[in-house]
Amino acid sequence: MELVTSFLAAAIVAGTPLLFATLGEIITERAGNLNLGVEGMMLMGAVIGFQMGLVTGSPIMALLAAMLAGALGASIFAVLTISLRANQVVSGLALTIFGTGFSGFVGKELVGQVAPDSIKMFFKPFSLPGLGNIPFLGKVFFNQDLFVYLGYLTAVILGIYLYKTRKGLNLRAVGENPGAADAASININLYKYVHVLLGGALCGLGGAYLSLVYVPAWQENITAGRGWIAVALVIFATWNPYKALFGSYLFGGLDIIGFRIQGTDIQVSQYFIDMLPYLVTIIVLVMVSLRKSKRNAPPRGLGVPYFREER
Amino acid sequence: MKKTISLIFVLLLVMAILVTGCSKPEPKQEVPKEEPKEGAKTPEKKVKVGFIYVGPIGDGGWTYAHNEGRKYIEEKLGVETIFKESVPENQESEKVLNDMIDQGANVIFTTSFGFMDYTEKVAKQHPDVIFLHCSGYKKLDNMSNYFGRMYEPRYLSGIVAGLKTKSDTIGYVAAYEIPEVIRGINAFTLGVRSVNPDAVVKVKWTHTWYDPAKEKEAAKALLAEGADVIAQHQDTPGPQQAAEEKGVWSIGYNTDMKEMAPKAYMTAPIWNWGPYYEKQVKAVMDGTWKSESYWGSMKDGVVELAPLTDVAPPEAKEAVEKAKADIIAGKQKIFVGPLKDQTGAVKVADGVVMTDEELLSMDWFVEGVEGKIK
Numbered sequence: 001m002e003l004v005t006s007f008l009a010a011a012i013v014a015g016t017p018l019l020f021a022t023l024g025e026i027i028t029e030r031a032g033n034l035n036l037g038v039e040g041m042m043l044m045g046a047v048i049g050f051q052m053g054l055v056t057g058s059p060i061m062a063l064l065a066a067m068l069a070g071a072l073g074a075s076i077f078a079v080l081t082i083s084l085r086a087n088q089v090v091s092g093l094a095l096t097i098f099g100t101g102f103s104g105f106v107g108k109e110l111v112g113q114v115a116p117d118s119i120k121m122f123f124k125p126f127s128l129p130g131l132g133n134i135p136f137l138g139k140v141f142f143n144q145d146l147f148v149y150l151g152y153l154t155a156v157i158l159g160i161y162l163y164k165t166r167k168g169l170n171l172r173a174v175g176e177n178p179g180a181a182d183a184a185s186i187n188i189n190l191y192k193y194v195h196v197l198l199g200g201a202l203c204g205l206g207g208a209y210l211s212l213v214y215v216p217a218w219q220e221n222i223t224a225g226r227g228w229i230a231v232a233l234v235i236f237a238t239w240n241p242y243k244a245l246f247g248s249y250l251f252g253g254l255d256i257i258g259f260r261i262q263g264t265d266i267q268v269s270q271y272f273i274d275m276l277p278y279l280v281t282i283i284v285l286v287m288v289s290l291r292k293s294k295r296n297a298p299p300r301g302l303g304v305p306y307f308r309e310e311r
Numbered sequence: 312m313k314k315t316i317s318l319i320f321v322l323l324l325v326m327a328i329l330v331t332g333c334s335k336p337e338p339k340q341e342v343p344k345e346e347p348k349e350g351a352k353t354p355e356k357k358v359k360v361g362f363i364y365v366g367p368i369g370d371g372g373w374t375y376a377h378n379e380g381r382k383y384i385e386e387k388l389g390v391e392t393i394f395k396e397s398v399p400e401n402q403e404s405e406k407v408l409n410d411m412i413d414q415g416a417n418v419i420f421t422t423s424f425g426f427m428d429y430t431e432k433v434a435k436q437h438p439d440v441i442f443l444h445c446s447g448y449k450k451l452d453n454m455s456n457y458f459g460r461m462y463e464p465r466y467l468s469g470i471v472a473g474l475k476t477k478s479d480t481i482g483y484v485a486a487y488e489i490p491e492v493i494r495g496i497n498a499f500t501l502g503v504r505s506v507n508p509d510a511v512v513k514v515k516w517t518h519t520w521y522d523p524a525k526e527k528e529a530a531k532a533l534l535a536e537g538a539d540v541i542a543q544h545q546d547t548p549g550p551q552q553a554a555e556e557k558g559v560w561s562i563g564y565n566t567d568m569k570e571m572a573p574k575a576y577m578t579a580p581i582w583n584w585g586p587y588y589e590k591q592v593k594a595v596m597d598g599t600w601k602s603e604s605y606w607g608s609m610k611d612g613v614v615e616l617a618p619l620t621d622v623a624p625p626e627a628k629e630a631v632e633k634a635k636a637d638i639i640a641g642k643q644k645i646f647v648g649p650l651k652d653q654t655g656a657v658k659v660a661d662g663v664v665m666t667d668e669e670l671l672s673m674d675w676f677v678e679g680v681e682g683k684i685k
Contacts, residue, residue: 006535014528111369114548114571215523215549220367220397224522259532262515263682270518 007260008140008253012148015252017042017206017214017223019151021230022237022244023158024070024202029234030162031195032175032301035077036092038203039227040099045070045204047103050211050218053115059122062212063205070204071197073099078196082189085305100221107218115216123147123213147209151245154202158241171195175299178306188306206230232281238288238296251277358595360384361416362394363407365423366521372546372565373520376582377422377445379566383585384592400425408433412440418595420588421445430454441595441602446491450604457587457605459613461491462498462670463638464580466645467616467631468562469502471577472540474624475560476503479510482533484526484543484550487518488684490673492544497677498645499542504679506630513538514682523549530554541575551576560622567617577623578616587613606667610639646670651678 021038028035035041049066053059073095080091123145127133131142141152162168173181174191182188210222229251236251237243258273288296362381366374378394385392393416398404404426411419412433418441421430427447434442434454442454450456472481481503486492500512513536515529527549530541534557542562543550548571554561555572563571563579587607594600607613616635619628637643646669648659653676659665674684 003535007532010528010531010535108367109369111367112371112375113369114552210524215527216552217523217548219521219523219547222524224524256528256532259515259517259529260535262532263513263536269685270516 003260005136005139007257009143010256011253012141012144012249013214013252014255015249016148016151017209017226018230018233018251019155019244019248020206020209021203021227022233022248023154023241024199024206025230025234026199026237026239026241026244027158027162027171027195027202028074028199029239029302030171030175030299031192031199032178032299032304032306033077033081033192033196034088034092034303035074035081035095035196035199036089036231037073037077037095037099038230039223039225040096040102041070041073041200041203042207042210042223042227042230043099043103043221044073044207046207046211046222047107047110047218049204049208050110050115051106053119053212054110054113057116057118059119059212062119063208066204066208066212067201068204070200070202070207072200073204074197074200077200078193081305082192082196085307088303088305096227104220107220110218111220113217115212119212120216123216145213147213151248155241155245162241172299175301178301182306182308188308192306203227203230229277232278235288235298236281236284238284239298251280254280358390358418358592359414359416360390360392360592361408361411361414361419362392363398363404363411363419363421363423363426364394364396365398365400365425366546367396368394370521370546371548371568371571373582374422374546376566377420377584380584380588381420384588387585387589388592388596390592390596398426402429405429405433412437417441418592419443427456441600443591448604450602452602455591455602455605457603457607459582460606460608461580461582461614462494462645463609464614464616465495466498466502466638467635468542468578468580469499469504470506470630470634471619471623471627472499472542472560472562473503473505473507473510474627474630475577476507476510476540478537478539479507480537481510481512481540481542482530482536482538483512483514483682484529484533484541484545485514485516485682486520486544488516490671493676493684494670494673495544496680496682497673500677500679501645501650502634505634510679512542512680512682514676514680516682516685517545519545521546523547523552526550527553531557534559540577548572563617569617569620573620575622576620577627578619581615581617583612583615587611609635652676653678653680 021042025038045066048069049062052065053062077091077095080086081088125143125145128142132138170186171191174188178188211218233247233251237247254276258270364374368374368378381392381394395407398407420443422445424446427444427449430442430444431449434451438453444456446458447456483496496514503510503512513533515533517525517529519525526545526547530550530553539559541550541554543564546565548568551561551563551568551572555575560577561572561575563576566581568579569576609615644664646665648663649657649661650659652658655678
């Protein structure tokens with residue numbers, strides 16, 4: 001039992017960077033923009049957040065810098081795809097390549113340095129008063145660091161925003177049918193810009209979790225493919241922030257389960273386990289398309305540049 | 312829309328393959344054989360020394376240790392050196408080698424197993440340039456291979472861990488299932504059990520050399536299973552930090568990792584390439600250099616145990632000093648019978664010393680290790 005709780009608690013931690021990146025990509029795609037630059041934005045957030053944390057020693061500044069860096073990366077994508085209407089897939093891939101190179105370049109001097117104690121203390125796991133004492137669940141969910149709680153909060157806020165507010169409805173309309181949304185006098189470009197940038201900021205936070213809390217140190221290519229898992233997770237979660245919460249922790253668990261079953265009698269190859277998140281995504285995709293439920297379908301305007309003149 | 316989705320999937324698959332495919336190949340070793348042959352002639356000349364590294368010099372581990380060796384010869388011999396970091400272990404390394412030769416390098420150290428075949432190829436094309444390859448087994452007239460008997464200081468670090476553990480469970484974050492790593496785990500376990508016969512060493516494989524997040528995760532799994540000392544074989548401080556966060560203790564690797572985890576770190580088996588590099592480059596300058604297969608020991612100073620910190624148990628210092636003196640004097644062999652394997656069967660009979668050949672192809676765990684070699 002002890003082992004199970006410790007595994008589940010570790011799965012939450014491993015899933016947190018995925019959660020932020022997935023939420024970021026969900027609101028980006030809800031605005032009809034497919035940004036495949038998640039990996040790049042995460043890396044930019046990771047390196048800039050770490051740099052800022054090292055220089056100032058302030059966790060708040062580090063988080064703000066990481067969000068800014070992610071948003072900056074997303075702004076490149078936004079200008080290319082929203083204003084210039086370039087191909088979204090190509091622009092996103094370019095952003096990934098740019099972000100990888102940029103972070104390697106900026107982070108060269110940071111390799112081998114450790115996050116300052118002030119940041120380590122700030123993100124030390126603590127028990128939430130009341131909730132932390134619930135048997136089992138308290139240990140798993142409410143004895144975590146501040147960043148993890150921020151993750152829960154962000155997912156819930158985004159869920160409420162998307163499904164319960166007028167602006168969220170507008171956003172969904174922009175993603176589904178920009179023409180109709182435009183006719184309803186919604187400012188398409190403004191919505192797209194705001195949400196693409198916000199998405200980038202969340203991806204940056206996801207990266208910063210790795211460099212500031214999870215490892216905590218900067219290392220080249222620290223994300224190690226997590227950005228791509230996040231892209232898969234968006235589909236897994238069927239563009240729903242609440243499901244993203246579940247999906248991220250599930251994928252986080254898949255990420256670390258290999259070490260936990262090593263040495264037991266269960267014989268599974270590590271490489272097979274590394275493959276599981278992608279396999280699960282494909283299965284979910286197949287199930288979703290078989291059921292043909294409108295609720296689970298991707299935003300219809302996803303990946304299509306919007307030209308008012310071509311309506 | 313369907314098109315876009317399928318496009319995403321193709322891309323995801325491609326990235327998945329790229330991401331998982333880029334791992335460091337597993338080093339293998341063969342027995343260093345001394346063969347007599349005509350030495351490569353190098354008249355006294357100005358040397359320019361090139362270094363090719365597999366990681367960043369700031370990794371605080373493997374590459375950092377090699378770079379310290381580079382700085383050492385720069386200072387001691389006043390030679391000019393050039394280096395290139397994070398060179399991938401593929402065709403690219405050949406390009407880097409040729410580029411270094413164009414820049415006038417005439418002695419080149421290639422410091423990772425994966426550079427072996429490319430070093431060999433370039434060495435054949437440039438008989439006037441001298442190559443030294445770390446951790447491989449290929450040798451030409453102008454190409455040496457060299458490595459160190461890391462298992463000796465690992466045994467010593469095992470003594471420290473064995474004295475420190477309270478739960479009698481020690482976690483070992485292991486890299487790949489290759490003889491070098493297995494040998495290290497066995498020597499470590501023998502060290503642990505020489506002072507604490509009840510202790511067990513639990514092993515988890517990460518299949519990485521450099522992935523702090525993953526290695527930390529493996530250490531956390533070991534801690535959850537009751538380990539209170541963590542040792543490692545990768546080039547990052549991830550496992551050290553896992554131990555620090557849990558408030559238990561750790562044994563590092565490659566270099567002194569004290570700064571990474573000041574409250575956990577006790578000591579580390581470390582590399583000290585400087586003196587060997589100096590000797591080799593000096594020999595080149597004097598024209599006496601000959602290619603060889605070198606497996607340096609604690610006696611040569613290539614490998615050693617980092618100073619014990621205050622965290623280490625007080626009685627460890629004496630025990631380590633004694634064992635160290637005996638090993639260096641040749642009085643104590645580490646892999647000497649009776650050695651039992653995990654099932655308890657006697658694998659090496661009483662008094663028999665394992666040969667280098669056996670050590671270099673070791674593929675079984677000694678008694679006291681909990682883990683599987685697939």
